[in-house]
Amino acid sequence: MIRFVRVCKSYTQKDRSVVPVFAGLDLHIAAGELVCVLGASGCGKTTLLNLAAGFVFPASGSVLFEGNPVQGPGPECGVVFQDATLFPWLTAYGNVAFALKQRGVRGQQLKETTSEYLAFMGLADQAHQYPCGLSGGMRQRVAIARVLALASRVLLMDEPFSALDAHSRERMQDELLRVHAHAGQTILYVTHSVAEAAYLGDRIILLGQRGVLLDIPVTVARPRRRSGEELLPVEEQLRACLRQEYTKEE
Numbered sequence: 001m002i003r004f005v006r007v008c009k010s011y012t013q014k015d016r017s018v019v020p021v022f023a024g025l026d027l028h029i030a031a032g033e034l035v036c037v038l039g040a041s042g043c044g045k046t047t048l049l050n051l052a053a054g055f056v057f058p059a060s061g062s063v064l065f066e067g068n069p070v071q072g073p074g075p076e077c078g079v080v081f082q083d084a085t086l087f088p089w090l091t092a093y094g095n096v097a098f099a100l101k102q103r104g105v106r107g108q109q110l111k112e113t114t115s116e117y118l119a120f121m122g123l124a125d126q127a128h129q130y131p132c133g134l135s136g137g138m139r140q141r142v143a144i145a146r147v148l149a150l151a152s153r154v155l156l157m158d159e160p161f162s163a164l165d166a167h168s169r170e171r172m173q174d175e176l177l178r179v180h181a182h183a184g185q186t187i188l189y190v191t192h193s194v195a196e197a198a199y200l201g202d203r204i205i206l207l208g209q210r211g212v213l214l215d216i217p218v219t220v221a222r223p224r225r226r227s228g229e230e231l232l233p234v235e236e237q238l239r240a241c242l243r244q245e246y247t248k249e250e
């Protein structure tokens with residue numbers, strides 16, 4: 001569904017120095033896959049999502065969505081960042097409805113879809129609260145409800161739960177798995193947590209300074225046990241690879 005073909009990407013800093021990020025990255029993401037992306041800080045995880053979303057473009061090579069070059073942000077991709085970016089002057093309901101209105105949804109369908117997705121994320125009672133009256137977890141759930149309501153076929157998630165407390169994070173991870181099992185979106189999920197990647201991923205990609213270091217499937221059946229012994233071999237493989245990468249940097 002998404003293909004990165006010999007993608008080269010670098011950034012020019014203010015002092016004109018060039019930071020190379022990808023030099024010939026090849027990656028294929030199949031429809032319906034939940035792919036977790038791990039890697040040391042600065043290796044290009046966010047850049048990978050931004051390329052898939054059409055927020056930035058490769059210097060050479062191509063990023064393809066169903067065979068066509070990604071030419072800019074489109075309705076097929078929903079993006080969730082680390083901190084929910086909600087309009088503070090709109091309620092939870094207003095934030096979800098606004099996104100739907102942008103897509104031309106009106107009238108009864110607008111009301112029904114907005115309410116349905118807020119309820120799906122457990123926010124029916126908070127629908128008329130403004131973001132400042134919601135907890136961080138609730139704001140993040142509104143952001144996810146907004147993306148899900150748009151029925152994007154691809155979800156690009158950049159450390160979406162990292163600002164949450166441990167309990168909320170686990171709940172949100174399970175909600176994401178429930179949504180994925182229900183709607184089968186293709187998900188690219190950036191995380192710094194080996195345990196989170198092993199718990200969520202169908203497949204884990206470990207990025208390093210020289211591109212993809214590891215690309216492994218997680219074949220453990222769901223529901224998985226958090227840090228269960230079935231996941232240990234995957235976690236250990238990832239940790240060993242990350243350790244090596246950090247050692248090289250030092």
Ligand SMILES: Nc1ncnc2c1ncn2[C@@H]1O[C@H](COP(=O)(O)OP(=O)(O)OP(=O)(O)O)[C@@H](O)[C@H]1O
Pocket residue numbers: 011012013019021039040041042043044045046047048
């Ligand atoms: N807009 C930009 N302008 C200049 N340099 C950038 C820009 N965006 C990213 N970079 C640089 O590109 C490299 C990759 O950044 P990116 O944010 O993709 O990494 P990351 O793996 O997501 O990092 P982290 O885990 O810390 O979020 C970094 O060295 C970063 O400083």
